[in-house]
Amino acid sequence: MESVDPGHPVYNAVPGRYVNRIGNGTYTLDGVTYHTEKNDGPNTLHSGTNNWSFRVWNVTNVTNSSITFSIHDPSNSSLGMIGDVDASVTYSVSKNKWSIAMDATSPQQRTPVMLTQHTYFQLDAFRNPTNRTIWNHTLYAPTAKRALVADQNALPTGEIAKIANNSIDDFWSAPHQLGFASDEVGFENHCGNGCHGYNGALAFDNKRNKKDVALTLSSAFSGIKAELTTDQDAVVLYTCNWNDGKTEFKSTQGVAGQDKFIPRDGCIAIEAQDYVDGINQ
Numbered sequence: 001m002e003s004v005d006p007g008h009p010v011y012n013a014v015p016g017r018y019v020n021r022i023g024n025g026t027y028t029l030d031g032v033t034y035h036t037e038k039n040d041g042p043n044t045l046h047s048g049t050n051n052w053s054f055r056v057w058n059v060t061n062v063t064n065s066s067i068t069f070s071i072h073d074p075s076n077s078s079l080g081m082i083g084d085v086d087a088s089v090t091y092s093v094s095k096n097k098w099s100i101a102m103d104a105t106s107p108q109q110r111t112p113v114m115l116t117q118h119t120y121f122q123l124d125a126f127r128n129p130t131n132r133t134i135w136n137h138t139l140y141a142p143t144a145k146r147a148l149v150a151d152q153n154a155l156p157t158g159e160i161a162k163i164a165n166n167s168i169d170d171f172w173s174a175p176h177q178l179g180f181a182s183d184e185v186g187f188e189n190h191c192g193n194g195c196h197g198y199n200g201a202l203a204f205d206n207k208r209n210k211k212d213v214a215l216t217l218s219s220a221f222s223g224i225k226a227e228l229t230t231d232q233d234a235v236v237l238y239t240c241n242w243n244d245g246k247t248e249f250k251s252t253q254g255v256a257g258q259d260k261f262i263p264r265d266g267c268i269a270i271e272a273q274d275y276v277d278g279i280n281q
Contacts, residue, residue: 007244010118010269013053014102015046017073017085018112020201020236020276022047023155025080027279029110036080041153047078052087053118066092075108083109089117116273120240121226122266123219125253131221132258133265134239135179141171141215144202144235148276154192154199158281169202175216178239178268197239197265201276204233215270230272238269 022044025036037048046053052071061068070088075081087104102115126132147169149159163169168181168190178197181187191199204214210231218225228235241264248260275281 007246008053009120009240009243009247010046010053011247012119014089014115015118016052016087016113016115017078017081017104018047018114018279019116019118019271019273020114021045021153021155022112023277023280027080027112029112029279034080034082037078043153043155044080047081050078057089060088061090063092065094066090081111083107083111085111085113087113087115089115112279114274114278116232116236116271118269118271120267120269121217122249122253122262122268123217123224123226124222126249126262126266127253127255128221129255129258132263133179134268135182135265136177136219136221137268138175138177138218138220139171139215139237139268140175140218141202141204141235143172143205143208143212143214145172145205146203148201148203148234150192150200150276152189152193154195156201156276156281160203163202169198169200171202171215175218191238191241195241197241198237198268199239199241201234201236201273203275204235206233214272217268217270228270228272232272232274234273234275236269236271236273236276238271240265240267240269243267 022036025038025044036044039049057069057071060070068090073085075083083106085106090101092099100117104113146160147163148156149161150156165173188196213227214230215228243264245261247262249262
């Protein structure tokens with residue numbers, strides 16, 4: 001059967017069981033080396049092409065303000081992901097607040113587990129008639145003063161570097177528009193070969209209060225501000241460089257007379273998680 005979603009940008013899903021990249025499709029655990037599917041150049045992305053964002057989850061609980069989805073992931077259903085895993089994600093809503101709680105257990109043996117929420121944001125709903133990209137959105141993460149240095153395949157090298165004031169990754173010293181550094185030479189391949197903008201991880205201060213707002217995304221055009229609190233130690237920012245322009249946004253969005261497709265650089269994923277490729281670092 002031909003896929004109806006060949007690009008599969010992981011819209012709003014929970015990929016797993018180990019999100020983002022595993023270097024060289026290999027990890028070693030308890031003295032045993034395992035090989036995972038190389039579906040992102042030389043590396044594994046989101047555990048391969050049978051990761052949890054392709055699966056059907058079961059609805060296991062519903063209340064007036066929440067819904068819980070659950071999944072049973074058999075051992076090796078994604079290549080090299082050993083041991084069964086049972087996981088759930090609960091989405092709950094209250095006034096102006098969306099809460100996401102994830103849980104995963106591996107009853108048989110130790111196995112790599114790292115989850116994230118892969119929602120994409122566009123606070124203008126593509127209604128700005130002169131700019132449908134994400135570059136005019138403002139981001140502020142005052143405790144994200146370090147970045148995971150990555151190679152040209154967006155794989156962390158193991159180095160965690162301090163972010164200098166007004167450098168490309170600086171969203172801690174002051175709020176900056178996402179496109180504030182777009183004229184700098186390094187912006188074009190900042191997130192890897194052929195990738196401009198952002199597709200990397202920022203590390204929060206270890207001593208931050210995890211109940212405080214860790215990151216704010218806002219838009220002057222729409223007047224909307226979204227605040228993130230998380231118990232995770234890092235956040236991956238991805239500004240939709242690889243979007244293929246074939247996915248339509250909602251019929252209630254956009255500007256009359258313009259097309260209905262999400263453009264390249266038209267959105268941002270804000271993925272709170274642990275350190276990328278931590279299993280190898």
